[in-house]
Amino acid sequence: MESLATKVARRTFREIHGVVLSAGLMDRTVKVRVPGLKWNKLLKKHFNNPQTYLVHDPNNSVRTGDVVSISPGFRTSQHKRHVVNHIIKPCGEPISERPPIPSKEEREAEREAKSAAKRERKALKKKVAMVETALERAERMVGRASKEIAARLKMGVVSKTTEEPVR
Incomplete structure (x- = not known):
């Protein structure tokens, strides 16, 4: 079962190249600088505008x-909306000594597995909540019934041994 978000994300084909500014400070997050140009219409000239x-x-x-x-x-x-596709040029440690970067299909499969597990947990939690509310209702009904029986015994409408109406 593929969600709309998965289909939209799969259609993206834009690939951006950039240099990693900081890595290792945040778990599974890196800061990447991407070159860019900005047009100044007054000077009619492009200026560097990295993002x-x-x-x-x-x-x-x-x-x-x-x-x-x-x-x-x-x-x-x-704040994270981009994901690393692959390393173009490593700096320092070679790529073979690093953990592999998962492919797009592997990332999608992992995401679907996590969302399926979440849906399952949510459904189970909902069922548990329903059972708990049903149990609370039953306890309230038993309490009301026992009060009613005690009141009828006190009035003498029901006998204690048979719990049938007294004639």
Whole structure:
């Protein structure tokens, strides 16, 4: 069962290249600077306008100084909207000695598995809540019935041994 968000995220094909500014400070998050240009219409000239993105790094495999390929994907937290596709040029430790970066299909499969587990937990929690409310109702009914029986015994309407009406 594929959600609408999964279908929309799969259609994104835009790939951005950037340099990792900081890695290892936040778990599974790196800061990437992407080059950009901004047009000044007064001077009629382009000026450098780099942007920085917080990018999701699923296995903490990116290091500071790496040139990476990122793409917009699922919103993994409040400020992270991009995910690392692959490392273009490593800085320092070679790629073979780092944890592998999962492919897009692996990330989607993991996301679907997590959401399915969450749906299952939510359904189970709902069933438990329903059973608890039914149990509370039954306890209230038993309490009311016992009060009613005690009142009838006090009035002598019901005999204690047979609990049938007295004639």
